[in-house]
Amino acid sequence: MAKWGQGDPRWIVEERADATNVNNWHWTERDATGWSRRKLEQLLVGLAVEGAAGRCEISALKRVEGEASCNSRKGKLIFFYEWSITLGWTGTMKESGEKHEGSVEIPNLSEENEVDDTEISVSKKEGDGDMLKDFMRTEGTSKVRQALRDYLKALKTEFTLGMILPTKTSAGQELAVKKKSSEKNMQDSVLPVSLDTIGVRIPTVKILLKDMFDSPAEELYSIFTTKELVQKFSKSRAVIEAKRGGKLQMFDGYVTGEYVELLPNQRIIMKWRCRNWPYEHYATIALNFKDQATQTELQLECKGVPACNEDSTRQCWQKQHFEEIHVLLQQTKVNAE
Template sequence: MVLHNPNNWHWVDKNCVEWSKSYFSDKLVGVSVKSDNASVNISSLDSLTGDVDVNQRKGKVISLFDVKLVLGFKGEVEGGEESEVSGSITIPEVAYDTEQDEYVFHISLTAETKEKQPVKELIRAQLIPVLRQKLARFGPDLIETHGKDIQHPVNENRSVFTSSAQSNQGISVGGATVNGLGSTESKSSSSAAYNTTTLRLDPVFQTSANELYKTFLEPARVAAWTRSPPVKFDNKEGGEFSLFGGNVSGKFVKLVEDKSIEMQWRLRDWKPQHFANLNILFDQGNSETKALVNWTGVPIGQEDVTRQNFEEYYVKSIKLTFGFGAVF
């Protein structure tokens, strides 16, 4: 069932935790390997905790996930006094930005003894490489399975802007060129005024003000939590920035180290030349930092879009990328 979302323009989010449990049970349980003196197989998915979401906005589908898996296994050692072996494999992080060779596996044997060690060695040598390959398929399979549930096909869109974003091809529309990311480069300089309002958020991060300030401003860190190098990022007062393929852009107005970031800030589909003023104050406590996020000049009707984008692409992504707190 496709959710109601004309032209795939609005933010749509789908929680896929339950599907993920079924997915990993299907793909991992039953996987087995064998050597000359031992054998082992994944017998159960004991737990899956964390977040799995597929999101759609302006014709683009992305996934954000970060889960912890605990797998049960059973094995056998041939010719040993304790032939039957059981235990668990904990994978503390399966995340959207984890590379195949970065997965970590903690192996625990029930009542571990020297006689059971061949099973542990077999897991390390043969089972873990198989698990790495299967875990690496999760992200692509997640998008393939659930992307169609939250996005209409390109040929059903009546919006050339959204269709362009989906097909990643440039389209010329009435004197404006729309690139593959859905941005518009218009020959017109028209920027009719909006009726505007204010907006405030106060997310909490489990880190220091210094670390959080650097996370918003250091190019390498920005590239990590935006999942791609910025289109433009001049991190000084008066410097311009363009993130998420140009979906967010602006200019830094005032930077006070570890204290605040003030900027002109806009979403791509706002009227040309219209910027809101965005001020982020870093309020450090004993073990956490609250980011007091304040906008003025947000177009009326864009409050929810602005809030949702910032919470998802800034707050949640930063927490998942750097471990700065739980996401909900």
């Protein structure tokens, strides 16, 4: 038995709150299977390509079989994943408007092969529409490969947060860096850190969007603060407590948050997150309404979005918010006439 103070430092419990897996030496494993299924569906379903032949879109995740996990050993992360995926796609011919559908097969997505070398095959039900099939085989496959790259990037960043625990030395270094950063302009990704808890910094980005709506500011503001209107444009159940500190829940709980500031018809500020983001991480959403008589320019500033979720967050606001609100306003206008 080694004398006190002479043991291998990897065996010694350091002065840290958890005293768990000191120096990250022991083998730890985290199952990524369920998370991966949700992530693959989020990244793949809804992918669309459009060209001279027409428009194609991944319409469904028909089958996803396999598993994924992440292991930590001696301070290193090791990934295992093996998936067999079947996607459904639909397409519309540009000239004739004919509808066609088919499948995309990904028989073996695994760590043994690069994404560019992974086999992806496209098939179509019998009948005309081979131009769409060829378009899907080229442009569509390229989009699918990029989505698979995004999945692997998220697996190795977003999913693994917290697996490499900070040691006493690294914790001290991290605190020093954060203290120095606080003396300058804090970046979006830096959150207040207490001396009692050392977390893992999440790389974040800021998203800026704006759109013009055929509506006065008062009407557009109410669409974001009235439960019935939120449920109409989101086509799902919602919890809307439009007051300071009030809760926000949309898309059957996929999006949650809290109202921070409400200035009627001018500005809304919210804490906002998606279900698949790192645990308890929120972005700050600022919606500014610029009234222009019969129209309103809506300016969105979204700070603190996890970098690996930038594209999906941008798409969420553009397609599931802005585009659906345009449709709702048009329907309201037609009904009024």
